[in-house]
Amino acid sequence: xxxxxxxxxxxxxxxxxxxxxxxxxxxxxxxxxxxxxxxxxxxxxxxxxxxxxxxxxxxxxxxxxxxxxxxxxxxxxxxxxxxxxxxxxxxxxxxxxxxxxxxxxxxxxxxxxxxxxxxxxxxxxxxxxxxxxxxxxxxxxxxxxxxxxxxxxxxxxxxxxxxxxxxxxxxxxxxxxxxxxxxxxxxxxxxxxxxxxxxxxxxxxxxxxxxxxxxxxxxxxxxxxxxxxxxxxxxxxxxxxxxxxxxxxxxxxxxxxxxxxxxxxxxxxxxxxxxxxxxxxxxxxxxxxxxxxxxxxxxxxxxxxxxxxxxxxxxxxxxxxxxxxxxxxxxxxxxxxxxxxxxxxxxxxxxxxxxxxxxxxxxxxxxxxxxxxxxxxxxxxxxxxxxxxxxxxxxxxxxxxxxxxxxxxxxxxxxxxxxxxxxxxxxxxxxxxxxxxxxxxxxxxxxxxxxxxxxxxxxxxxxxxxxxxxxxxxxxxxxxxxxxxxxxxxxxxxxxxxxxxxxxxxxxxxxxxxxxxxxxxxxxxxxxxxxxxxxxxxxxxxxxxxxxxxxxxxxxxxxxxxxxxxxxxxxxxxxxxxxxxxxxxxxxxxxxxxxxxxxxxxxxxxxxxxxxxxxxxxxxxxxxxxxxxxxxxxxxxxxxxxxxxxxxxxxxxxxxxxxxxxxxxxxxxxxxxxxxxxxxxxxxxxxxxxxxxxxxxxxxxxxxxxxxxxxxxxxxxxxxxxxxx
Amino acid sequence: xxxxxxxxxxxxxxxxxxxxxxxxxxxxxxxxxxxxxxxxxxxxxxxxxxxxxxxxxxxxxxxxxxxxxxxxxxxxxxxxxxxxxxxxxxxxxxxxxxxxxxxxxxxxxxxxxxxxxxxxxxxxxxxxxxxxxxxxxxxxxxxxxxxxxxxxxxxxxxxxxxxxxxxxxxxxxxxxxxxxxxxxxxxxxxxxxxxxxxxxxxxxxxxxxxxxxxxxxxxxxxxxxxxxxxxxxxxxxxxxxxxxxxxxxxxxx
Numbered sequence: 001x002x003x004x005x006x007x008x009x010x011x012x013x014x015x016x017x018x019x020x021x022x023x024x025x026x027x028x029x030x031x032x033x034x035x036x037x038x039x040x041x042x043x044x045x046x047x048x049x050x051x052x053x054x055x056x057x058x059x060x061x062x063x064x065x066x067x068x069x070x071x072x073x074x075x076x077x078x079x080x081x082x083x084x085x086x087x088x089x090x091x092x093x094x095x096x097x098x099x100x101x102x103x104x105x106x107x108x109x110x111x112x113x114x115x116x117x118x119x120x121x122x123x124x125x126x127x128x129x130x131x132x133x134x135x136x137x138x139x140x141x142x143x144x145x146x147x148x149x150x151x152x153x154x155x156x157x158x159x160x161x162x163x164x165x166x167x168x169x170x171x172x173x174x175x176x177x178x179x180x181x182x183x184x185x186x187x188x189x190x191x192x193x194x195x196x197x198x199x200x201x202x203x204x205x206x207x208x209x210x211x212x213x214x215x216x217x218x219x220x221x222x223x224x225x226x227x228x229x230x231x232x233x234x235x236x237x238x239x240x241x242x243x244x245x246x247x248x249x250x251x252x253x254x255x256x257x258x259x260x261x262x263x264x265x266x267x268x269x270x271x272x273x274x275x276x277x278x279x280x281x282x283x284x285x286x287x288x289x290x291x292x293x294x295x296x297x298x299x300x301x302x303x304x305x306x307x308x309x310x311x312x313x314x315x316x317x318x319x320x321x322x323x324x325x326x327x328x329x330x331x332x333x334x335x336x337x338x339x340x341x342x343x344x345x346x347x348x349x350x351x352x353x354x355x356x357x358x359x360x361x362x363x364x365x366x367x368x369x370x371x372x373x374x375x376x377x378x379x380x381x382x383x384x385x386x387x388x389x390x391x392x393x394x395x396x397x398x399x400x401x402x403x404x405x406x407x408x409x410x411x412x413x414x415x416x417x418x419x420x421x422x423x424x425x426x427x428x429x430x431x432x433x434x435x436x437x438x439x440x441x442x443x444x445x446x447x448x449x450x451x452x453x454x455x456x457x458x459x460x461x462x463x464x465x466x467x468x469x470x471x472x473x474x475x476x477x478x479x480x481x482x483x484x485x486x487x488x489x490x491x492x493x494x495x496x497x498x499x500x501x502x503x504x505x506x507x508x509x510x511x512x513x514x515x516x517x518x519x520x521x522x523x524x525x526x527x528x529x530x531x532x533x534x535x536x537x538x539x540x541x542x543x544x545x546x547x548x549x550x551x552x553x554x555x556x557x558x559x560x561x562x563x564x565x566x567x568x569x570x571x572x573x574x575x576x577x578x579x580x581x582x583x584x585x586x587x588x589x590x591x592x593x594x595x596x597x598x599x600x601x602x603x604x605x606x607x608x609x610x611x612x613x614x615x616x617x618x619x620x621x622x623x624x625x626x627x628x629x630x631x632x633x634x635x636x637x638x639x640x641x642x643x644x645x646x647x648x649x650x651x652x653x654x655x656x657x658x659x660x661x662x663x664x665x666x667x668x669x670x671x672x673x674x675x676x677x678x679x680x681x682x683x684x685x686x687x688x689x690x691x692x693x694x695x696x697x698x699x700x701x702x703x704x705x706x707x708x709x710x711x712x713x714x715x716x717x718x719x720x721x722x723x724x725x
Numbered sequence: 726x727x728x729x730x731x732x733x734x735x736x737x738x739x740x741x742x743x744x745x746x747x748x749x750x751x752x753x754x755x756x757x758x759x760x761x762x763x764x765x766x767x768x769x770x771x772x773x774x775x776x777x778x779x780x781x782x783x784x785x786x787x788x789x790x791x792x793x794x795x796x797x798x799x800x801x802x803x804x805x806x807x808x809x810x811x812x813x814x815x816x817x818x819x820x821x822x823x824x825x826x827x828x829x830x831x832x833x834x835x836x837x838x839x840x841x842x843x844x845x846x847x848x849x850x851x852x853x854x855x856x857x858x859x860x861x862x863x864x865x866x867x868x869x870x871x872x873x874x875x876x877x878x879x880x881x882x883x884x885x886x887x888x889x890x891x892x893x894x895x896x897x898x899x900x901x902x903x904x905x906x907x908x909x910x911x912x913x914x915x916x917x918x919x920x921x922x923x924x925x926x927x928x929x930x931x932x933x934x935x936x937x938x939x940x941x942x943x944x945x946x947x948x949x950x951x952x953x954x955x956x957x958x959x960x961x962x963x964x965x966x967x968x969x970x971x972x973x974x975x976x977x978x
Contacts (some may be wrong), residue, residue: 056776064777207777225774374770381767429771429781 078693080709083498085427086436086684087490088213089483090129091443091657092504094120094667100480108488112502112669120665122680123506125610126556126623127661129443130164130230132505132681133214138194139685139700143613145194147215148620149554156567158540160553160639162239164192164215164231167367188218188367193615197685198222198434206692207433209426212419214438217390219371226371227379227422229438232390234357235277235338235366240391244402245272247351257396263295263351270295270351274308276328276358277336289328289336299348306342315344320410323385325361337364339385343407354402359389379422386418393444399651408448409475416441420486427493434688442483446508449475450655454510459654491671499691499707504666505681511656513593514633514649515600515626517552518641524587526550527641535642543641546570549580553639555632555658557620558584581606581621588624593646600630600646602660625660632658675706730822730904730946730955737818738962741811742970748803750976759977761796768792800978813920820906820924822955824941826899827877832859834940835873835896837887842866844889844933851886855879856898892932897925898939911937
């Protein structure tokens with residue numbers, strides 16, 4: 001008789017395995033239940049997937065190499081460089097950099113200036129970040145990339161829209177009773193035209209990592225990775241709407257860039273509501289999704305506990321929370337996920353809580369903010385959630401007093417730390433090709449803290465917004481020193497063979513007085529209000545278009561109300577328009593401020609003279625070139641018509657660059673000598689293409705620089721070029 | 726109780742999942758586990774995103790291995806916490822779901838193991854009413870075993886008596902349907918034998934019989950078109966239950 005195997009053996013083995021898992025968890029954990037099982041299973045799956053990817057990568061590597069060689073040869077056969085690293089400092093000013101280099105406070109930039117290049121870099125008309133960075137990445141003038149300001153105007157409604165991208169809801173909706181159900185994904189339309197230089201590189205097989213370069217939303221496919229920068233909206237679709245909660249009586253209402261919200265006491269806690277994105281299934285007139293917020297203050301310990309979306313977050317006064325993941329539920333299984341940070345400004349006598357704009361969660365992006373889509377997920381998983389909003393540093397919150405100076409600085413440096421981390425990761429990944437990253441902190445801190453450099457500024461007076469903080473003249477100097485240290489790290493990690501460029505899109509100057517352009521146009525009879533009105537609210541609400549010949553919108557632009565172009569246009573194209581343009585230029589050029597007799601406008605540029613290209617007709621007709629110290633007044637920028645023609649700027653936003661572009665060039669540093677003069681931001685794109693051995697497209701306006709690519713040792717012995725400052 | 730173990734298996738799976746989730750929730754470093762899971766996902770994406778750069782891929786692969794080890798390491802503590810209770814539970818469940826009772830009229834083998842080959846000839850069996858030998862006893866001195874082919878004709882629980890000289894022990898035989906608790910083995914030994922074969926008391930250490938085994942048919946669990954071992958079904962159910970309960974318990978694993 002043959003003995004059968006013991007039927008109990010399997011069960012016993014399982015039990016022994018379960019016991020053995022204490023000693024050999026990786027082998028036997030599956031037998032002790034889901035947690036352990038899942039741990040092992042997911043580890044196994046991870047490894048399996050990794051093996052699969054690695055196997056696939058290995059298997060297809062020769063083919064891809066062949067393909068790359070075939071394409072890449074074009075690029076690298078004539079390439080003079082293997083790797084280019086571009087560090088963009090938004091708004092770094094050449095005069096300040098030169099001053100602190102002379103004082104020995106910026107050793108790494110000084111090293112570049114000595115052994116490589118330090119030059120001013122001509123900016124665009126107007127010298128505004130989205131315009132200048134668009135020129136940087138395309139190598140063309142604004143008439144070819146179609147970005148003239150943050151905002152453009154709708155010719156039919158005279159209302160503004162974001163100049164870089166339009167986000168529209170899904171095209172189709174199904175009505176079910178009181179609900180309307182959308183089908184499909186939101187549509188995002190890029191309004192910036194012309195191809196970025198990394199697309200040309202990609203077509204030739206050169207890989208690029210592009211981190212937070214402005215006006216790269218929506219992300220366009222190319223051979224490389226890209227994380228979108230300036231112009232990425234928040235979850236509400238705005239360019240950043242903070243929430244500020246206060247238990248103080250009478251608080252409430254909308255402000256530019258934020259909402260002030262009252263808190264209501266309920267039991268032992270304050271109650272409020274955090275507004276999220278628009279409800280895709282609007283019902284009963286309630287358009288926005290919200291999350292209830294409960295705040296339990298603990299005055300004795302100067303902290304508060306916030307309950308939101310099933311989470312409890314303990315906040316200490318004067319400190320930011322970590323990123324908090326939020327889920328706004330719309331019903332039908334649809335939800336929108338975002339992230340925010342909270343800042344407890346005070347616990348008593350009034351509870352004051354600031355909440356950052358609810359931003360797109362990079363790990364679960366509600367809109368594509370990277371190319372490939374998985375890139376933002378990768379970064380979010382690698383380094384944790386990070387700020388994704390285009391204008392992440394909340395200047396409006398400081399402008400309106402929702403944040404104070406230290407809190408704003410803290411926020412800026414937190415965002416900067418995130419940016420630095422992702423940049424160095426990109427640098428490590430891009431051993432060959434182009435690695436480009438733009439740091440915004442330089443722009444934001446200079447905007448908000450220039451008053452500390454100039455204590456005589458109106459914004460530094462005791463009556464100014466947020467003036468309770470004692471001035472700290474070292475804020476901007478410290479900022480430059482930190483950027484200098486960053487450059488030092490880049491030089492170390494990039495190695496001597498790489499070409500390292502440090503560029504800025506414009507410089508910076510003081511913003512002491514505002515020129516109220518629309519008030520001036522009203523006074524001079526170019527703009528008219530509907531009868532009975534003496535002022536107009538924002539976006540020209542009370543403007544009589546039948547009698548208006550010119551209007552100002554945005555930071556530098558003047559538009560004619562041109563017949564056949566604007567819906568209610570009255571100025572006939574041709575002679576009448578030309579005459580009006582000449583008249584406006586004549587009157588504005590050299591206009592003086594009655595308060596001090598200073599000239600406020602140096603030049604008014606006719607965009608027909610400074611722009612060329614197929615999109616020139618979308619541009620303003622004139623660009624006002626203010627003298628340093630002046631800028632368009634806050635009242636005028638948003639289409640309001642009210643107040644004096646010249647006004648003191650008393651907001652913390654006390655530095656600016658939206659003036660005559662000749663007064664605010666950017667910087668150009670390089671670790672190699674760059675020969676010649678007259679370098680412009682438009683030259684960067686053609687220079688990079690040429691360095692990689694690619695032909696420069698004929699439509700590009702920039703001219704490639706002559707870069708001496710000898711080794712560093714040789715370069716360091718070369719005569720130092722004059723910085724030109 | 727009918728013959729399908731699916732419903733009770735579901736109940737046990739949900740209970741087990743809950744216990745293990747709680748163990749993960751309170752006995753593990755949730756932050757570290759979450760961080761390592763994120764890193765695992767990041768490095769996987771890294772392999773995909775930078776697949777043209779072999780150096781990056783290989784480095785990512787190394788980081789993946791490191792993160793996997795770290796992840797398993799952080800799972801050790803909750804595993805240690807749940808290992809004993811779940812092991813005991815599985816031992817008990819094995820009695821219900823691992824085997825089925827004999828059907829009246831079904832034959833099976835009874836195997837008695839003794840300590841020395843001489844004792845093989847001293848083994849005698851006494852069968853209760855309804856259990857009959859369908860073939861003569863087979864004595865295999867080389868394996869120190871005695872094998873009986875038996876048929877159970879009556880439903881219910883009964884005792885087969887095993888004698889070896891002065892030594893006497895019994896072995897339970899279960900006939901019928903449903904999810905009766907059946908014990909395939911009776912082993913000699915202390916608490917460990919009792920722990921692993923909890924269906925019957927251990928055989929006395931003093932006797933010459935080391936084990937008595939009854940070859941119950943294995944119970945297969947029908948899951949759709951598949952016939953699976955209960956342990957596989959239990960594992961799958963607990964995984965699903967854990968995934969479903971995870972958001973409510975707030976545990977990361």
